[in-house]
Amino acid sequence: MPHDDHVTLESRDLAKTYYSTDPPTKVIDGIGLAVRKGEFLVVMGASGSGKSTLLYNISGMDRPTNGNVFLEGRDLTSLSEKEMSRVRLAEMGFIFQQAYFLNNLTIRDNILLPALKGAPKEKETAIARVDTLMERFGIAHVGQHGITQVSGGQLQRASICRALAGEPSILFADEPTGSLNSSMTIEVMDALMDVHSEGTTLVMVTHDPACAARADRVIYLRDGLLVDCRDLGTWSREQATQREDDLLAWLREMGF
Numbered sequence: 636m637p638h639d640d641h642v643t644l645e646s647r648d649l650a651k652t653y654y655s656t657d658p659p660t661k662v663i664d665g666i667g668l669a670v671r672k673g674e675f676l677v678v679m680g681a682s683g684s685g686k687s688t689l690l691y692n693i694s695g696m697d698r699p700t701n702g703n704v705f706l707e708g709r710d711l712t713s714l715s716e717k718e719m720s721r722v723r724l725a726e727m728g729f730i731f732q733q734a735y736f737l738n739n740l741t742i743r744d745n746i747l748l749p750a751l752k753g754a755p756k757e758k759e760t761a762i763a764r765v766d767t768l769m770e771r772f773g774i775a776h777v778g779q780h781g782i783t784q785v786s787g788g789q790l791q792r793a794s795i796c797r798a799l800a801g802e803p804s805i806l807f808a809d810e811p812t813g814s815l816n817s818s819m820t821i822e823v824m825d826a827l828m829d830v831h832s833e834g835t836t837l838v839m840v841t842h843d844p845a846c847a848a849r850a851d852r853v854i855y856l857r858d859g860l861l862v863d864c865r866d867l868g869t870w871s872r873e874q875a876t877q878r879e880d881d882l883l884a885w886l887r888e889m890g891f
């Protein structure tokens with residue numbers, strides 16, 4: 636997908652220290668990052684290097700101790716909790732390693748719930764949008780199933796539908812394939828590539844080099860610092876193996 640150079644999300648001098656521990660834990664330290672509109676950016680690094688913390692702080696799910704985060708030029712760190720949750724509902728989507736679904740609701744109702752909450756007056760539109768998404772991601776036939784009656788891949792595709800139901804411009808994913816086997820991983824990555832190809836900005840944390848090789852750019856964290864990044868260019872299936880090999884060589888240099 637061709638990008639313009641428009642920066643949609645930017646962090647400046649971002650730092651996070653947890654004061655709940657004694658001594659306090661400094662987790663990320665002075666991260667400057669610019670994510671282009673429509674870009675698929677992957678965050679990698681060893682366990683504990685601060686990847687999830689970075690994701691939560693640039694997405695307004697958590698508050699940084701220092702620095703600023705701008706979404707389309709608006710400083711998220713200056714927003715109240717209420718304003719921030721409005722921005723999250725209207726403009727952002729989230730996918731986690733485990734799909735957090737309510738087990739007393741069907742798959743379809745779980746997907747619908749946040750969309751209705753975000754725009755309660757547009758119920759019919761939300762329902763139509765959710766049904767279209769479920770069709771597109773191949774889970775319409777399990778819409779009435781409970782959450783224990785579908786596969787891990789289906790559940791994670793349901794998470795993608797839920798994240799997209801509010802029509803976000805940016806999607807954050809924290810190890811979305813972390814609990815899946817390899818065929819389900821491919822299923823979910825294909826779905827995410829589909830989202831990306833439509834112009835949604837995607838920021839994803841992963842440990843999996845094959846998943847990361849699909850990105851436009853990979854950044855590498857070490858001990859809370861952004862130490863390097865690598866442009867991979869536009870994804871093509873024909874070059875998948877070459878991309879993964881190149882990325883692995885780079886990751887090894889990084890000490891991954």
Ligand SMILES: Nc1ncnc2c1ncn2[C@@H]1O[C@H](COP(=O)(O)OP(=O)(O)OP(=O)(O)O)[C@@H](O)[C@H]1O
Nearest residue numbers: 653655656660662681682683684685686687688689
């Ligand atoms: N709420 C918290 N309070 C105190 N320390 C925390 C908290 N959350 C994370 N940490 C610490 O911050 C460090 C970075 O955690 P984070 O989850 O961001 O790393 P990560 O790179 O995503 O790791 P992993 O790949 O294992 O998921 C870890 O040392 C972790 O123990």
